[in-house]
Amino acid sequence: xxxxxxxxxxxxxxxxxxxxxxxxxxxxxxxxxxxxxxxxxxxxxxxxxxxxxxxxxxxxxxxxxxxxxxxxxxxxxxxxxxxxxxxxxxxxxxxxxxxxxxxxxxxxxxxxxxxxxxxxxxxxxxxxxxxxxxxxxxxxxxxxxxxxxxxxxxxxxxxxxxxxxxxxxxxxxxxxxxxxxxxxxxxxxxxxxxxxxxxxxxxxxxxxxxxxxxxxxxxxxxxxxxxxxxxxxxxxxxxxxxxxxxxxxxxxxxxxxxxxxxxxxxxxxxxxxxxxxxxxxxxxxxxxxxxxxxxxxxxxxxxxxxxxxxxxxxxxxxxxxxxxxxxxxxxxxxxxxxxxxxxxxxxxxxx
Amino acid sequence: xxxxxxxxxxxxxxxxxxxxxxxxxxxxxxxxxxxxxxxxxxxxxxxxxxxxxxxxxxxxxxxxxxxxxxxxxxxxxxxxxxxxxxxxxxxxxxxxxxxxxxxxxxxxxxxxxxxxxxxxxxxxxxxxxxxxxxxxxxxxxxxxxxxxxxxxxxxxxxxxxxxxxxxxxxxxxxxxxxxxxxxxxxxxxxxxxxxxxxxxxxxxxxxxxxxxxxxxxxxxxxxxxxxxxxxxxxxxxxxxxxxxxxxxxxxxxxxxxxxxxxxxxxxxxxxxxxxxxxxxxxxxxxxxxxxxxxxxxxxxxxxxxxxxxxxxxxxxxxxxxxxxxxxxxxxxxxxxxxxxxxxxxxxxxxx
DNA sequence: GCTTAGGATTTTATCGCGCAAGTAAAAATA
DNA sequence: TATTTTTACTTGCGCGATAAAATCCTAAGC
Numbered sequence: 231x232x233x234x235x236x237x238x239x240x241x242x243x244x245x246x247x248x249x250x251x252x253x254x255x256x257x258x259x260x261x262x263x264x265x266x267x268x269x270x271x272x273x274x275x276x277x278x279x280x281x282x283x284x285x286x287x288x289x290x291x292x293x294x295x296x297x298x299x300x301x302x303x304x305x306x307x308x309x310x311x312x313x314x315x316x317x318x319x320x321x322x323x324x325x326x327x328x329x330x331x332x333x334x335x336x337x338x339x340x341x342x343x344x345x346x347x348x349x350x351x352x353x354x355x356x357x358x359x360x361x362x363x364x365x366x367x368x369x370x371x372x373x374x375x376x377x378x379x380x381x382x383x384x385x386x387x388x389x390x391x392x393x394x395x396x397x398x399x400x401x402x403x404x405x406x407x408x409x410x411x412x413x414x415x416x417x418x419x420x421x422x423x424x425x426x427x428x429x430x431x432x433x434x435x436x437x438x439x440x441x442x443x444x445x446x447x448x449x450x451x452x453x454x455x456x457x458x459x460x461x462x463x464x465x466x467x468x469x470x471x472x473x474x475x476x477x478x479x480x481x482x483x484x485x486x487x488x489x490x491x492x493x494x495x496x497x498x499x500x501x502x503x504x505x506x507x508x509x510x511x512x513x514x515x516x517x518x519x520x521x522x523x524x525x526x527x528x529x530x531x532x533x534x535x536x537x538x539x540x541x542x543x544x545x546x547x548x549x550x551x552x553x554x555x556x557x558x559x560x561x562x563x564x565x566x567x568x569x570x571x572x573x574x575x576x577x578x579x580x581x
Numbered sequence: 582x583x584x585x586x587x588x589x590x591x592x593x594x595x596x597x598x599x600x601x602x603x604x605x606x607x608x609x610x611x612x613x614x615x616x617x618x619x620x621x622x623x624x625x626x627x628x629x630x631x632x633x634x635x636x637x638x639x640x641x642x643x644x645x646x647x648x649x650x651x652x653x654x655x656x657x658x659x660x661x662x663x664x665x666x667x668x669x670x671x672x673x674x675x676x677x678x679x680x681x682x683x684x685x686x687x688x689x690x691x692x693x694x695x696x697x698x699x700x701x702x703x704x705x706x707x708x709x710x711x712x713x714x715x716x717x718x719x720x721x722x723x724x725x726x727x728x729x730x731x732x733x734x735x736x737x738x739x740x741x742x743x744x745x746x747x748x749x750x751x752x753x754x755x756x757x758x759x760x761x762x763x764x765x766x767x768x769x770x771x772x773x774x775x776x777x778x779x780x781x782x783x784x785x786x787x788x789x790x791x792x793x794x795x796x797x798x799x800x801x802x803x804x805x806x807x808x809x810x811x812x813x814x815x816x817x818x819x820x821x822x823x824x825x826x827x828x829x830x831x832x833x834x835x836x837x838x839x840x841x842x843x844x845x846x847x848x849x850x851x852x853x854x855x856x857x858x859x860x861x862x863x864x865x866x867x868x869x870x871x872x873x874x875x876x877x878x879x880x881x882x883x884x885x886x887x888x889x890x891x892x893x894x895x896x897x898x899x900x901x902x903x904x905x906x907x908x909x910x911x912x913x914x915x916x917x918x919x920x921x922x923x924x925x926x927x928x929x930x931x932x
Numbered sequence: 933g934c935t936t937a938g939g940a941t942t943t944t945a946t947c948g949c950g951c952a953a954g955t956a957a958a959a960a961t962a
Numbered sequence: 963t964a965t966t967t968t969t970a971c972t973t974g975c976g977c978g979a980t981a982a983a984a985t986c987c988t989a990a991g992c
Contacts, residue, residue, distance in 0.1 A: 304976035328679035655950035
């Protein structure tokens with residue numbers, strides 16, 4: 231049975247075209263204004279669609295006149311592509327993360343994808359946050375935190391691209407972009423040992439941080455290989471203050487001639503404390519090395535010897551991996567490990 | 582020829598409930614699993630809806646079993662509330678912005694609203710970026726950049742809440758949250774003058790930055806009031822390097838005994854250069870002051886005397902203003918100006 | 933010259949993405 | 963029976979994909 235043409239639907243939709251205060255302008259409005267069908271408007275906004283020149287001109291003019299902008303939300307419902315990605319980071323006190331976020335955002339933005347940002351106060355909040363991310367039908371998720379295996383399974387089953395940033399999972403291979411933490415530490419240790427340092431100490435991050443463990447054990451293992459045993463390790467939490475507190479403890483108990491810090495911010499805390507509270511000269515009296523390569527490490531007041539993570543390349547890789555898997559969902563998981571590069575400074579005597 | 586009605590719609594929708602690989606779970610799926618209607622499922626996820634205990638339990642169990650999460654995109658289409666806000670910031674090299682972003686994100690997150698992040702390479706890109714933000718039907722926009730009057734009109738007409746962060750518009754009152762830039766500079770100048778400084782110099786930000794203009798003219802005007810004329814001003818761009826370059830120029834040409842920097846990062850660049858290149862003691866030989874109160878200003882290596890912007894309060898205010906206007910669109914525009922607080926350090930002799 | 937078949941192109945009509953609001957109906961309670 | 967709670971049905975948010983219809987173009991045929 232044939233439906234009769236729906237009468238005057240347009241009038242019902244928008245009783246007074248002039249009084250659309252606060253109302254959104256839809257493609258119907260533009261269609262009516264241009265005297266064409268709604269789908270014609272739709273095709274005009276889709277690159278590569280077959281539209282005649284006159285039609286496109288007329289529609290575009292009507293669109294401009296009415297201030298029409300396609301509704302990305304409605305569009306994503308039908309295309310099943312939101313052009314949204316979730317980025318989940320822990321905190322910003324570690325100055326490394328803002329740099330990562332900036333690069334990720336730039337990378338996605340260039341591809342017409344937008345970043346939905348989530349920051350965690352504690353890594354254990356991640357599961358609750360993930361649920362909220364997923365409700366927005368993001369095209370993918372970049373996460374700098376660990377996830378439960380069930381959660382990872384869920385992503386796999388739903389075929390939602392997921393890339394870990396500087397995290398990897400023991401049991402299975404998941405897509406991730408990492409910096410070679412242990413390798414970086416080995417570079418630092420080699421340089422310190424070659425320069426004649428004899429007693430070492432480590433300042434680690436929080437013990438639920440995999441990155442911290444990788445770095446600290448990387449350094450310790452290499453020291454063991456080179457014949458240095460019983461390396462004292464003090465635990466910090468990546469903050470400046472914990473760098474200060476940690477080095478005080480080390481100075482009192484161990485008086486090392488090289489302090490290996492699990493990140494730059496703590497290394498900077500160390501340096502300030504060594505100079506101002508213990509009147510030590512760096513690197514003559516003691517060497518300090520960090521990890522990350524944050525901007526302040528380059529400030530001439532510190533000139534920190536550290537391992538710079540190639541943040542730009544790593545971010546570009548993460549973006550690329552997400553987008554590849556968006557286009558072809560069966561792309562297999564891949565781990566990409568980037569070498570950190572030693573950034574010579576003057577906070578350590580190195581060979 | 583007329584198509585026959587598609588039969589067995591549910592079966593077409595999801596041929597094999599068990600094999601829904603990659604397919605989204607919808608409220609229909611949950612409804613079928615729980616043996617209820619789709620609207621019942623919908624109401625179970627709406628707080629305050631009238632649903633019997635047994636029904637809710639059954640639905641929730643089915644939801645859990647199938648891994649159902651409501652589709653926020655589809656929901657927002659009908660409710661006209663996306664629970665998304667756009668945050669537009671310029672760059673991250675100024676370490677102040679990550680702090681702002683973090684606080685904004687926390688504030689919105691607590692209210693169940695999510696941040697869509699946009700960063701500008703140049704402030705002039707803002708119009709293009711705004712269009713993309715609006716396509717996502719954001720509930721509001723927080724922007725730390727200037728906007729054209731037409732664009733502001735557009736927001737007003739569409740009744741989209743818009744709050745400027747540390748920007749205000751000359752011609753009309755728009756909703757904004759600001760720090761009292763000039764007032765902060767006056768505090769600094771007063772303290773410097775009282776401590777006996779005689780020759781001053783300013784290091785400004787880029788000349789398209791309203792904030793920089795407000796700060797630098799604020800300082801200069803107060804100096805004029807106190808009888809100090811002809812204050813040399815060197816222009817920087819808020820970066821560490823421009824702080825270094827700027828102070829070199831000042832030392833060669835003017836040799837001031839107090840340098841007033843338009844932000845902390847430049848002030849830090851100044852300090853490092855004065856100490857390392859000119860062997861000067863701070864604050865004995867020269868005083869340096871900044872503005873913002875970023876975390877590194879508190880590092881004991883700098884202990885910068887500066888004006889701390891109350892970032893947390895300002896962000897909370899911005900969040901509140903957006904949300905108020907979301908709930909009641911006719912809330913009038915309001916400008917909230919927060920006092921910066923002087924953060925005593927040891928980078929300047931102050932009274 | 934005009935007409936028309938046949939194909940290529942453009943345009944229109946319809947449907948549904950997933951959900952929630954409104955309304956009508958049914959069940960439970962007073 | 964009258965009232966309240968709970969449930970089911972229908973519709974439409976705004977748009978894009980699809981298929982159907984309309985239009986245009988070309989060239990053969992008279």
